[in-house]
Amino acid sequence: MNPNIFYSAILVLLVFHVHAQGDIEHIKNQDYLKYKNQVDCNNKAGDNLSERICANLSFQKSDSILTQVYDSLLWISRKQTP
Numbered sequence: 515m516n517p518n519i520f521y522s523a524i525l526v527l528l529v530f531h532v533h534a535q536g537d538i539e540h541i542k543n544q545d546y547l548k549y550k551n552q553v554d555c556n557n558k559a560g561d562n563l564s565e566r567i568c569a570n571l572s573f574q575k576s577d578s579i580l581t582q583v584y585d586s587l588l589w590i591s592r593k594q595t596p
């Protein structure tokens with residue numbers, strides 16, 4: 515498979531994914547996150563607040579990784595463009 519086609523396909527998928535996610539600032543700024551330092555996500559208490567906090571933090575980490583991959587693919591695609 516042509517590497518340019520592969521990278522272009524990945525880029526298109528990521529662009530659609532990023533637009534589908536939208537802006538996650540409202541998720542990062544939820545009021546309940548003020549209690550995040552009181553929750554151990556490796557040893558959850560099982561209550562709704564702990565579950566919600568851990569899910570939010572996990573989502574933020576995944577979003578950060580996705581953003582890094584997306585930025586790297588953009589950099590690669592721009593570098594390979596003549």
